[in-house]
Amino acid sequence: MNIYVLMKRTFDTEEKIVIENGCISDDGVNFIINPYDEFAIEEAIRLRDAHGGEVTVVTVGAEDAEKELRTALAMGCDRAVLINNEDVEDGDQWSTAEILAAYFKDKEFDVILGGNVSNDNGTGQIGPRLAEKLGIPHVSTIVKIEIDGDKATLERDAEGDIEIIEASLPLLVTAQQGLNEPRYPSLPGIMKAKKKPLEVLELDDLDLDEDDVSGRTETVEVFLPPEKGAGRILEGDPDTQARELVRLLRNEAKVI
Amino acid sequence: MARKTLVLAETRDGQLRHVSFEAIAAGRQIADGGEVVAVLCGDDVAGFADALGHYGADRVVVVENEALKYYTPDGYKQAWQRVIETEAPEAIVMGHTAVGKDLSAGLAARLDSALVSDVTAIETGNGDPLFIRPIYSGKAFEKKRVKEGLIFITIRPNNIPALEKDETRPTTVDRLDVPISGLRTVVKQVVKKSTGGVDLTEAKVIVSGGRGVKSADGFKPLKELADVLGGAVGASRGACDAGYCDYSLQIGQTGKVVTPDLYIACGISGAIQHLAGMSNSKVIVAINKDPDANIFNVADYGIVGDLFEIVPLLTKYFKEVLQEA
Numbered sequence: 001m002n003i004y005v006l007m008k009r010t011f012d013t014e015e016k017i018v019i020e021n022g023c024i025s026d027d028g029v030n031f032i033i034n035p036y037d038e039f040a041i042e043e044a045i046r047l048r049d050a051h052g053g054e055v056t057v058v059t060v061g062a063e064d065a066e067k068e069l070r071t072a073l074a075m076g077c078d079r080a081v082l083i084n085n086e087d088v089e090d091g092d093q094w095s096t097a098e099i100l101a102a103y104f105k106d107k108e109f110d111v112i113l114g115g116n117v118s119n120d121n122g123t124g125q126i127g128p129r130l131a132e133k134l135g136i137p138h139v140s141t142i143v144k145i146e147i148d149g150d151k152a153t154l155e156r157d158a159e160g161d162i163e164i165i166e167a168s169l170p171l172l173v174t175a176q177q178g179l180n181e182p183r184y185p186s187l188p189g190i191m192k193a194k195k196k197p198l199e200v201l202e203l204d205d206l207d208l209d210e211d212d213v214s215g216r217t218e219t220v221e222v223f224l225p226p227e228k229g230a231g232r233i234l235e236g237d238p239d240t241q242a243r244e245l246v247r248l249l250r251n252e253a254k255v256i
Numbered sequence: 257m258a259r260k261t262l263v264l265a266e267t268r269d270g271q272l273r274h275v276s277f278e279a280i281a282a283g284r285q286i287a288d289g290g291e292v293v294a295v296l297c298g299d300d301v302a303g304f305a306d307a308l309g310h311y312g313a314d315r316v317v318v319v320e321n322e323a324l325k326y327y328t329p330d331g332y333k334q335a336w337q338r339v340i341e342t343e344a345p346e347a348i349v350m351g352h353t354a355v356g357k358d359l360s361a362g363l364a365a366r367l368d369s370a371l372v373s374d375v376t377a378i379e380t381g382n383g384d385p386l387f388i389r390p391i392y393s394g395k396a397f398e399k400k401r402v403k404e405g406l407i408f409i410t411i412r413p414n415n416i417p418a419l420e421k422d423e424t425r426p427t428t429v430d431r432l433d434v435p436i437s438g439l440r441t442v443v444k445q446v447v448k449k450s451t452g453g454v455d456l457t458e459a460k461v462i463v464s465g466g467r468g469v470k471s472a473d474g475f476k477p478l479k480e481l482a483d484v485l486g487g488a489v490g491a492s493r494g495a496c497d498a499g500y501c502d503y504s505l506q507i508g509q510t511g512k513v514v515t516p517d518l519y520i521a522c523g524i525s526g527a528i529q530h531l532a533g534m535s536n537s538k539v540i541v542a543i544n545k546d547p548d549a550n551i552f553n554v555a556d557y558g559i560v561g562d563l564f565e566i567v568p569l570l571t572k573y574f575k576e577v578l579q580e581a
Contacts, residue, residue: 013509013529017395024396035510090403093361094370119509120392123373128329128361137440138329140358158354159268159455160504162447163326168440177510178503216370220386221399225536231555233547241559242569245541246577248557253539255461255518256485256574 001053001147004107005044006100006114006126007072009065010034013119019222033068036115039175042182043145044113045076051147053110054078058103060085060096066198073193074185080198083206090215093121097129098213102206104134109170111152116141116174127174134172139165141176258290259407262343264350264359265296265308265316272304274458275351275411277311277418282411283349284312284419285378286385293317293343297335299325302429309427312419316429317343323436326443327355329362331436336363338434345406352410353457360410369406376415376515376536393509393532413458414515449504454488456505461487461518464507464534467494468523468544468563475501477567478522484574490514490534492524508533520570522563526551543567 011017012030019025033041044055057072058081059065069080083103088095104112112131117124124140131138143162144155147169156163157176185193203210234241234248249256261283265276276294283292294313296304298320305316319335336359340348348363350356352374364371377388379399387400387409402408456462463482465475475489482489490512491505507514509532519537524530526542526549534540535554542555543563552558559566 011392013532014527016528017392019396024392092370093373094364097365122391122393122513123361123371124357125361125364125371125373128358129365131329132333132362132365138362139441141354157504158327158446159457160449160502162449163443164445164447166442166444177506216403216405217372218401218403219398220401222391222396223399224396225394228535228554228556231540231542231552231558233552233558233560238561238565238569241561242566242573245557245559246570246573249518249539249541250577253518253556255539256578 001047001051001110002108003044003048003053003055004109004112005037005040005055005057005072005077006112007037007041007057007059007068008034008115008118009059009061009068010118010120017224019224022222024222031064031068033071034115034118036117036119036175036177038182039177039179040113040115041072041075041077042180043175046180047111047145047147056081058100059083060099062086063200069198070193071185073196073198074189075183076189079196081201082198083201085203087203087210088213088215089210090218091213092215092217093123093125093129094216095213096126097133099203099206099208100126100130101133102208103201111147111169112172114172114174116176127172131172136170136172137167138172138174139167140174142173143176143178145173257288259287259346260290260343261287261292261347261349262339262345263292263294263313264356265294265304266351266353266355267298267301267304272307273351273353274418275353275413276308278413278416279349279351279411280308280312281419282375282378282409282416283347285380286347286349286407288380290346291315293345295319295336295339297324297332302431305429306427309425310421310423313427316427318429318431319434320431321434321436323439326446327359328439328441328443329358330439330441332359333362333366334436335434337366339432340367342432347407350410352412356410360408364408367406369408370402372400372402372409375409375411378416390513390536393513394536395532412515414460449502454486456488456490456507456512457514459488459514459516461485462490462514462516463487463520463522464490464492464524465495465500465522466492466524467498469495469500472500474564477564477571481520481567481571481574484571484578487516492527492530494525521551521555522567524551525549526554
């Protein structure tokens with residue numbers, strides 16, 4: 001099976017956000033593989049181990065993302081592709097989907113997996129957009145996938161309910177938490193990853209001009225939420241504390 | 257500039273979802289005097305059209321088809337594409353829900369259009385409308401503008417207030433027949449796991465548990481409190497990882513991002529990844545044994561104490577005051 005995984009490099013979830021000169025600063029920030037993409041990578045490796053074939057992990061981003069691609073290779077992916085988008089103006093989800101669609105244009109694939117959302121921009125657009133551009137079906141937020149021939153049976157998380165879905169390949173799916181428990185790269189895996197192929201592509205290699213993919217939206221401003229002042233700690237025995245809280249929520253905060 | 261605006265009207269478990277009314281309100285802001293048309297797709301949904309009018313839709317387009325009973329990207333994209341060809345909108349608003357999130361992205365690609373997802377506030381003035389949306393799960397916000405063409409957004413539930421209900425408002429209902437065919441994904445079965453009916457992302461009140469809840473049974477008092485308040489139960493990653501509850505309840509940077517009116521955090525330490533998912537709630541209450549727990553830094557009201565003592569007392573006293581009211 002030809003399996004592809006879409007990966008994004010994102011800030012570690014433990015990072016605080018700092019704004020400098022109107023932009024989010026990445027000074028000293030620790031980067032990780034977007035956690036939802038880790039589920040996708042893990043599932044891709046399991047599908048390959050069960051059905052044979054090859055897993056290619058693809059990212060659209062800056063050259064620094066090579067580090068996260070190596071991690072994906074160390075987990076068990078077979079090859080990696082980095083598509084450099086650093087010169088794209090106002091790059092947004094439309095842009096990324098265009099770039100990915102150009103990459104996949106001449107590829108043969110059975111399954112494309114990705115995270116259902118990234119923990120930075122958090123739009124969840126890329127999977128459904130790419131499937132539409134490629135003319136293939138997609139199922140988002142999956143927590144289970146089984147493949148038998150050219151058919152797939154999936155379980156999809158629909159806001160807490162589970163939908164059991166049948167689909168045909170080729171298929172794009174996006175991973176939801178609960179799909180699996182991603183493995184840590186092993187030491188031999190890390191050693192092997194150094195020798196696995198990692199291809200860096202420029203937009204030119206995809207017959208794209210940076211103007212062709214400049215975003216359809218523009219970010220006018222980035223800002224931090226207002227700081228919350230310290231709250232009030234309620235004193236007294238549990239009974240007093242509980243009564244006081246009920247009174248405050250009703251009469252002061254007026255939320256009940 | 258007046259803009260004709262389409263709005264996704266969404267149903268779940270045989271009811272209109274409140275986010276549909278919020279989407280109508282957002283649609284009116286963007287429409288700037290233009291017509292706001294709610295679009296209702298499903299197998300038996302025409303009965304909901306009047307309510308959409310009461311909340312501010314000028315007109316309702318109903319697309320009924322057995323193939324639209326369950327959401328599938330193919331089915332809903334076909335229905336919407338037809339509605340868009342007929343109505344030629346200049347703006348579209350959907351809720352950022354399981355359906356809206358998925359449909360909007362696929363449809364935007366089909367229309368080759370921009371899409372601003374998960375909007376929490378809209379600024380309208382002289383120029384283009386500006387859309388405010390959280391990034392890094394609410395650790396920061398960005399303000400976005402659509403450069404040209406269709407204005408397409410999804411809105412996060414519970415942030416943009418619905419309009420006042422007006423039952424005297426007349427509604428025009430148009431039916432549109434759309435043949436649906438060639439569905440490449442088929443929903444065979446839906447297993448209901450969400451209990452109690454209040455959806456986490458739309459809940460006005462959330463009672464949430466962390467490692468301090470200690471076991472799956474430990475969630476019982478939290479559920480009782482949530483039931484009294486008409487709310488939903490959530491959890492921290494710690495509680496989910498420990499196996500006390502299902503991952504579908506997880507709130508945080510991985511998991512759901514919620515903004516209820518009232519968030520009651522029980523036995524949650526307040527790791528930054530959890531705070532990202534809930535710190536924009538309107539009022540936050542923290543109950544924790546550890547007076548130094550980070551959660552107290554974002555709480556409006558804090559109780560240092562044992563949740564197993566405090567939570568049942570809260571249930572009891574809320575029951576009392578709500579019965580009096």
